[in-house]
Amino acid sequence: MKLKAGILGATGMVGQRFIQLLEEHPWFEIGALMASSRSAGKMYKEVAKWYLKEGIPKGISEMIVEEIDKKVIEKFDLDLVFSAIPSDIAREIEGSFALEIPVFSNTATYRMDDDVPLIIPEVNPEHLSLIKKQKEKRGWDGFIVTNPNCTTIGLVIPLKPIVDKFGIEWVNVATMQALSGAGYDGVPSMAILDNVIPFIRNEEEKVEVETAKILGSVNKTADFDIFASCNRVNVRDGHTESVFVKTEEDFDVEDLKERFRKFRGEPQELKLPTAPDRPIVVMEKEDRPQPIFDRDLGNGMSVSVGRIRRKKSQLLKFTCLSHNTIRGAAGASVLNAELAYKKKLF
Ligand code: NAP
Numbered sequence: 343m344k345l346k347a348g349i350l351g352a353t354g355m356v357g358q359r360f361i362q363l364l365e366e367h368p369w370f371e372i373g374a375l376m377a378s379s380r381s382a383g384k385m386y387k388e389v390a391k392w393y394l395k396e397g398i399p400k401g402i403s404e405m406i407v408e409e410i411d412k413k414v415i416e417k418f419d420l421d422l423v424f425s426a427i428p429s430d431i432a433r434e435i436e437g438s439f440a441l442e443i444p445v446f447s448n449t450a451t452y453r454m455d456d457d458v459p460l461i462i463p464e465v466n467p468e469h470l471s472l473i474k475k476q477k478e479k480r481g482w483d484g485f486i487v488t489n490p491n492c493t494t495i496g497l498v499i500p501l502k503p504i505v506d507k508f509g510i511e512w513v514n515v516a517t518m519q520a521l522s523g524a525g526y527d528g529v530p531s532m533a534i535l536d537n538v539i540p541f542i543r544n545e546e547e548k549v550e551v552e553t554a555k556i557l558g559s560v561n562k563t564a565d566f567d568i569f570a571s572c573n574r575v576n577v578r579d580g581h582t583e584s585v586f587v588k589t590e591e592d593f594d595v596e597d598l599k600e601r602f603r604k605f606r607g608e609p610q611e612l613k614l615p616t617a618p619d620r621p622i623v624v625m626e627k628e629d630r631p632q633p634i635f636d637r638d639l640g641n642g643m644s645v646s647v648g649r650i651r652r653k654k655s656q657l658l659k660f661t662c663l664s665h666n667t668i669r670g671a672a673g674a675s676v677l678n679a680e681l682a683y684k685k686k687l688f
Pocket of ligand 1: 350351352353354355356357376377378379380381382389410425426427428429431448449450490491492522523524525526527666667670671
């Protein structure tokens with residue numbers, strides 16, 4: 343029998359990706375859709391800000407949206423929830439669900455708490471060991487596992503094989519981030535049409551601290567510097583990042599490409615349903631990756647990496663691209679849940 347999952351924030355940009363990914367999931371099924379009081383009591387199709395070209399799945403469109411309340415756990419016999427709600431309301435809400443069941447969250451609120459795992463399953467699955475400490479400390483029957491911000495995920499996956507083999511002295515990244523990353527009501531069309539906005543509130547700080555937490559050990563953050571400059575661009579989905587890395591040891595470009603191509607992690611070993619066969623896809627064409635062509639690789643779960651160059655000894659440059667609402671959000675949470683379930687953590 344499948345486990346029943348609730349979705350917090352089901353009507354938003356990330357919420358609808360959860361619906362898409364869970365619609366035919368082999369282990370989990372959608373048990374309840376939750377959103378704000380503006381949407382509660384109405385049919386999903388009346389209130390969802392649906393923007394995907396595949397329509398709303400049949401069984402979902404007439405489901406009644408529930409107001410977010412932990413009573414929904416009992417009402418629908420939920421086994422877990424996925425969360426895609428605004429961060430300013432998440433501490434209380436996610437905490438109230440975690441009292442009883444596991445919460446897999448996209449929201450920034452709990453990410454940096456020292457007893458909360460911030461996970462990319464291919465990179466730091468061992469950080470799931472924090473769940474035990476978290477449950478003891480907070481007295482919860484459930485727990486919270488978070489995934490990083492959408493920009494951090496696309497950056498950290500290619501950094502992992504680099505840090506493991508060559509070491510890193512510092513990372514400098516400039517991002518070009520899609521509109522869907524700001525949520526449905528995020529960026530007014532008149533602000534972004536014919537434009538680039540060189541500021542995304544709190545984003546640079548998140549990329550810097552989250553990268554250090556994920557690439558560190560369970561008890562200690564990584565100790566190299568990360569500098570981020572984040573820009574909003576007029577792209578629908580897919581965050582592109584120009585990355586500069588000073589490595590500790592020199593590297594060979596062809597060797598690094600091979601390491602990217604061969605990079606695999608626990609999701610691939612365990613054959614988790616949402617895991618891409620290739621977490622990193624190396625692009626050889628000089629003008630790739632590009633969002634419009636490459637964001638859906640691996641069903642939106644692969645990071646494409648191109649323009650891999652050695653500027654001089656120990657100085658690497660590359661461009662990476664990842665789908666912000668799939669690998670960077672809903673797909674990330676679903677993969678975290680699959681990993682935790684496979685490891686019998688719930
Ligand atoms: P969104 O499109 O604005 O959707 C927000 C969702 O939260 C909607 O379902 C909305 O319900 C609900 N909500 C808003 N205010 C609420 C309230 N006061 N009480 C209860 N529910 C409320 O946002 P999004 O882009 O999906 O982002 C959701 C979360 O994921 C955010 O924390 C965001 O930072 C994070 N995230 C987003 C991305 C991305 O690429 N978009 C990536 C990683 C992480 P109504 O429809 O009823 O208002």
